[in-house]
Amino acid sequence: MPIQTVNPFTNKVVKTFEEMSEVTLNNLVEQSAKAFEKWKNTTYEQRAELLNNVARLLRERKSELSKTITLEMGKLIAQAEGEIELSANIFEYYAKHGATFLADKYLNPEFGKAYYKHSPIGTILGVEPWNFPFYQVARFAAPNLMIGNTVLVKLASLVPQCAIAIEQLFADAGAPTGVYINLQISGKRVSAMVSDTRIKGVSLTGSEEAGSSIAEQAGKHIKKSVLELGGSDAFIVLEDADIDQAVKWGIIGRINNNGECCVASKRFIVLEEVADEFLKKFTEKMKNLVIGDPMDPKTELGPLSSEAAAVHIAQQVKSAVDAGAKLLLGGTRSNREGAFMEPTILTDIKPENPVYYQELFGPVASFFVVKDEQEAIKLANDSPYGLGCSIFSSNIERARNIANHIDTGMIFINHPTWTEADLPFGGTKNSGYGRELSELGIQEFVNRKLIRISELSDPM
Numbered sequence: 007m008p009i010q011t012v013n014p015f016t017n018k019v020v021k022t023f024e025e026m027s028e029v030t031l032n033n034l035v036e037q038s039a040k041a042f043e044k045w046k047n048t049t050y051e052q053r054a055e056l057l058n059n060v061a062r063l064l065r066e067r068k069s070e071l072s073k074t075i076t077l078e079m080g081k082l083i084a085q086a087e088g089e090i091e092l093s094a095n096i097f098e099y100y101a102k103h104g105a106t107f108l109a110d111k112y113l114n115p116e117f118g119k120a121y122y123k124h125s126p127i128g129t130i131l132g133v134e135p136w137n138f139p140f141y142q143v144a145r146f147a148a149p150n151l152m153i154g155n156t157v158l159v160k161l162a163s164l165v166p167q168c169a170i171a172i173e174q175l176f177a178d179a180g181a182p183t184g185v186y187i188n189l190q191i192s193g194k195r196v197s198a199m200v201s202d203t204r205i206k207g208v209s210l211t212g213s214e215e216a217g218s219s220i221a222e223q224a225g226k227h228i229k230k231s232v233l234e235l236g237g238s239d240a241f242i243v244l245e246d247a248d249i250d251q252a253v254k255w256g257i258i259g260r261i262n263n264n265g266e267c268c269v270a271s272k273r274f275i276v277l278e279e280v281a282d283e284f285l286k287k288f289t290e291k292m293k294n295l296v297i298g299d300p301m302d303p304k305t306e307l308g309p310l311s312s313e314a315a316a317v318h319i320a321q322q323v324k325s326a327v328d329a330g331a332k333l334l335l336g337g338t339r340s341n342r343e344g345a346f347m348e349p350t351i352l353t354d355i356k357p358e359n360p361v362y363y364q365e366l367f368g369p370v371a372s373f374f375v376v377k378d379e380q381e382a383i384k385l386a387n388d389s390p391y392g393l394g395c396s397i398f399s400s401n402i403e404r405a406r407n408i409a410n411h412i413d414t415g416m417i418f419i420n421h422p423t424w425t426e427a428d429l430p431f432g433g434t435k436n437s438g439y440g441r442e443l444s445e446l447g448i449q450e451f452v453n454r455k456l457i458r459i460s461e462l463s464d465p466m
């Protein structure tokens with residue numbers, strides 16, 4: 007894939023970037039490994055200062071950075087601004103809590119003789135997607151830099167100007183040379199880097215294909231990896247739910263980020279008593295979405311991130327219909343310039359249908375009617391993915407009980423799956439392993455080093 011800014015609203019190429027050569031890449035890995043030797047000896051206060059500076063600059067530059075996101079991947083401008091705020095929150099969160107999370111942990115407090123330290127492990131490689139360019143980098147880089155690791159970041163080829171802007175933020179925030187490095191290379195070259203002995207761990211957010219390629223190399227070379235992959239979140243609506251609220255949140259859950267969210271609400275599973283009402287109201291709202299320029303604050307649904315993404319989802323919808331699914335709304339590309347896809351609702355998707363087990367990454371909702379909550383649980387779990395899930399009910403105890411039976415990494419009651427700095431994020435099954443954000447996210451790339459002190463005694 008060429009490293010290019012292509013505005014998905016017009017499909018016009020804005021700027022093309024050169025890939026880095028192997029020699030440059032090698033030099034940058036060396037720079038990162040060297041920087042680690044100094045960065046690992048800095049104090050938590052020094053690291054927190056860098057993270058707070060990055061957060062401050064993010065806020066100062068919010069307007070221009072948001073426009074770069076929207077230009078490169080089509081996110082609505084208000085959501086791009088929200089992403090910059092969220093990213094700043096993540097840097098501040100780890101600056102504030104990192105030292106506490108990483109404090110020595112005493113194991114036998116009555117004697118105080120054994121404890122473990124959290125030590126940094128070195129240079130960590132982050133391979134990140136285009137759908138939340140700043141947030142994805144924040145949730146990888148902030149905890150790692152707080153630990154004392156250095157980071158090499160390969161952001162998706164669709165968002166090169168975002169990648170450059172982030173590296174510049176770090177430089178302007180006072181990051182020592184080599185602590186944060188942007189790798190301007192295509193995805194097909196990055197897995198080979200995992201074998202480099204100077205790289206000590208790798209984190210990838212993206213597709214299963216890319217995750218599997220990275221994990222294969224990490225396994226072969228015995229390195230820690232974290233994978234945040236795709237999802238097909240169920241959005242369960244019980245008969246006792248507030249239907250109007252469920253519809254409003256369902257629309258947001260489905261079309262936030264123009265539908266290109268790993269944790270978007272993708273499969274709507276509704277109890278039969280309220281299915282007609284929910285579907286009627288949901289369809290009405292999907293039909294009336296204001297589609298257009300993502301820079302225009304009045305737009306509710308923008309283009310997909312690229313022409314290729316729009317072609318792909320239109321093909322998936324066609325294959326679903328060819329295999330017997332029914333179209334309740336949309337179903338084709340929008341009749342306009344740019345990477346647009348009509349808001350679409352599919353029903354009657356049977357397990358034999360190819361899309362039944364696929365992720366639909368765009369404004370396409372799949373709708374299922376079930377007779378009771380047992381059937382809802384069974385259907386929600388009948389997916390290769392296990393990222394997030396939402397349950398709408400006025401009975402919180404009932405929803406909590408259902409949550410206990412759902413096989414995903416995150417479950418939200420009366421809300422679509424969401425993210426905040428202090429909530430752990432990650433999945434099970436083909437959605438990957440490991441966690442980002444919260445205290446858990448700072449525990450992934452550390453050496454928990456046991457230190458045991460004994461009174462000197464005669465072994466005999």
Ligand code: NAP
Pocket residue numbers: 007133134135136137160161162163164191192193194196197211212213214215216217219220233234235236237267268269365367393432433437438
């Ligand atoms: P993608 O093609 O896998 O790209 C993600 C990153 O991996 C990019 O930097 C890409 O580089 C790189 N890459 C591509 N092929 C690779 C390979 N064979 N080996 C190593 N790296 C490779 O994914 P995407 O289409 O951009 O993103 C959408 C997917 O990400 C969806 O499935 C979505 O659900 C998932 N996602 C998951 C989360 C989560 O937290 N679980 C969050 C966001 C997105 P290039 O751009 O240069 O190809």
